[in-house]
């Protein structure tokens with residue numbers, strides 16, 4: 504096989520979607536597995552949807568996951584430029600060659616005329632397709648219009664009554680009837696190519712061997728098949744990845760669901776390696792049934808052909824579980840560093856105190872963000888309480904703790920014997936103490952926590968609770 508080259512071709516339209524990372528994961532793993540290269544190309548030809556700063560956000564997101572491309576607008580590479588807006592003369596050249604070969608033509612139809620056409624088609628329940636009016640223009644008529652400076656676009660021709668077929672690595676053999684394929688605009692009146700032309704020209708010129716992209720692009724592919732044919736180029740292998748669905752399986756994971764954006768995971772205290780592991784789990788099954796494994800193992804064992812065409816569901820609870828496993832696998836010092844990197848304000852807290860709390864909360868954390876809510880009471884008194892106290896029960900606890908040594912085993916004995924004497928359940932007594940000291944009904948192991956908090960502070964909090 505020739506060199507494997509995969510690519511991700513994001514448009515700079517906002518924060519990257521988690522579905523983009525899932526494609527990057529496949530691109531990255533497949534290129535690494537085959538000792539090839541992974542390329543990023545910026546598809547910035549749709550100026551109406553261009554968002555300033557989005558390019559930088561894309562690099563950040565890829566870097567956060569450790570999936571940096573080998574070639575990109577940022578790091579350059581032998582096929583530069585990698586930003587489509589910097590390749591305009593090139594597209595023009597290829598469009599002219601298509602016109603020359605009779606595979607593309609000028610279209611001078613105005614917006615108004617096209618709108619009218621659409622409306623009539625809608626009324627007659629016809630598919631919205633260009634009616635090919637300008638295809639009938641003679642060469643002289645075209646020349647005259649160009650001379651008069653009438654604005655135009657370039658459209659590709661589509662043969663009639665033909666089956667356009669291709670073999671998709673993931674979706675299998677696909678056929679389209681050419682009669683339902685529009686004479687697509689390939690060059691806009693502003694001189695920018697549309698996606699269809701640019702993607703074909705660039706995938707070819709950049710020697711991309713495998714195009715992996717979301718299934719939503721599958722209906723565009725027959726147009727690309729035709730363009731490859733018109734240019735006389737071999738088509739790269741295409742593999743359309745199933746879309747990630749919402750948890751309930753109804754519809755694509757969309758921006759409406761807060762967790763579609765990569766930002767959600769960064770801000771939410773997820774570890775990038777855990778998110779990647781989870782994404783690997785939803786595209787593929789580990790041969791030994793493992794759910795936790797490093798990226799290197801995925802790269803080694805992943806089989807692109809095992810990706811089914813069935814759409815996976817994104818289960819946030821399952822991701823939380825995976826994230827929790829990764830948090831627990833960190834040693835305490837590493838977790839401390841990751842916490843500070845995640846939330847700089849944790850770095851301003853007393854270092855040794857944070858270190859002592861980590862072993863207690865680690866078992867209960869599924870995200871880094873939860874550290875604050877689980878361990879906040881070590882650093883400040885609760886501002887509110889999840890429920891009111893039973894003052895008489897609490898005072899029994901306070902008395903017991905006042906008299907004991909400050910280690911959790913002695914404290915446990917004291918609280919248990921006090922509850923027995925008073926004829927109340929030890930569990931209830933512990934709960935009163937927990938709420939008074941931490942403000943909450945659940946949290947890290949209580950007596951170990953009190954040991955860290957210290958006798959004086961604990962008793963003060965119990966005092967306030969009374």
Ligand code: GLU
Nearest residue numbers: 512513514546702716720
């Ligand atoms: N620019 C397209 C996008 O934003 C790329 C589609 C493709 O990979 O061909 O997803």
